[in-house]
Amino acid sequence: MTSDSTLPDIVSSVAPPSGGVNHNLQVRFKNEEGKLLLILPAETETSSSSSWADIWQQLKQRLNAGDRFWQPNTTVHLAAADRLLDGRQLQAVAEALGEVQLTLKRVYTSRRQTAVAAATAGYSVEQQTPSALNQPLTSSVPLAEPLYLQMAVRSGVEIRHSGTVILVGDINPGGIVVANGDILVWGRLRGIAHAGADGNSKCLIMALQMEPTQLRIADYVARAPTTQLTQVYPEIAHVTPEGIRISIAADFSKSQFLSS
């Protein structure tokens, strides 16, 4: 995509398929007072497709993507919500965490069977959800802390986050990143990126090499022009009154000054 405010083909008016990010849809980690909270999506809030296999895959992906940042021997509290986990699945989680030297200590759950399984396996159990999860999902939830990932978002992988996503690596065709905040790709963006997914059209999508299948910011959708890239430089996609436009990153801050 060549830039200097070159116009990508715009298909605005078409609303993006996914509304906001229900951040309970995916496995996520959260820092909380010296420990790490591993939050599983609640069974009641996810469609049936979010099976144990999906959760397991997401967990492995997240663990691999943040390799460098896990501090050895950090305590992990598992917030399983209403998800039914048996002893074997708990053990699998503990082993996966153990591979990056994280230690599972406590399990929060609202299911009796899960509590029994966790207690049998020797974890301390609390039959309620931790404070952070009790906040109701009202319309204006503050953005979550940024999610930092070092991985390739390959075909079929979907990353959802209720804050900003920073990705060191490529988004391959067929991969998708959805964020309520900005999306910063330190690599090639060839798949789909959806920033400001809960409706904030001020959000930006940045990439070192912008060759997306589709860009979405809030309710705007744009696809890339079909012409091949001739030169590659970092670019930033943002919403203008004409729809989504792309600027050369180096000129972006200047153009923002002029227009304001």
Next chain:
Amino acid sequence: MSRIIVTTSGKGGVGKTTVTANLGMALARLGRKVALVDADFGLRNLDLLLGLENRVVYTTVEVLAGECRLEQALVKDKREPGLVLLPAAQNRTKDAVNPEQMQQLVNSLTESYDYVVIDSPAGIEMGFKNAIAGAKEALIVTTPEIAAVRDADRVVGLLEAEGIKKIHLIVNRLRPAMVQVNDMMSVEDVQEILAIPIIGVVPEDERVIVSTNRGEPLVLSENPSLAGKAFDNIARRLEGQTVEFIDLHPTHDNFFTRIRKLLSSII
């Protein structure tokens, strides 16, 4: 320490089984003991490519049901004594076995073989999960087409999530002439997306069809074609040897190709 390798691709028809058959044969010719496992239940082909169809008596399903011993089901190759095939059942579907059983089976093969190469079916469903269950490393086979590369990318992601980190790429059915005039993805294009180390490039070769129909892997022929050599080289690289990649570009830059390149770069 024996190696358990799965050949997989996501998309069908890219040459997984051809690669498995030739690689198995090439490794056996290098003096290794090789067990090929056909994990494509219900649509087995590997026995055909190896020309062993008429020797299949028992299959994986019988072994798992306890109707025969594992050694009884293994079909010995008539040409290379180091090579055996564990055939898949043709009268069952992918749900006939589960990943734990496959893992067990594959692990028991490692006791007597240096290499266990598992031929995965197309797709990412049960058959795929069975095929990768016991594997420690993977060979991704893809052709230089967008659809094949996209599927390969998905499979690489799944393998990584399953903890299989040692993944190598084989680009199959490359047509150097088409790449040269920009009508086909180049190896570099493929690698740019998949971002995994490459272990072999196999050119398109009509003799593959002949060899498949006859049940004689290419690597067996007396004066092997470029594709046959390429398979042999992959086997050597698996063995840890450093083998130069074959230069597939038939005509080196002559006057006309240079002009054509120049023109296409201007356009």
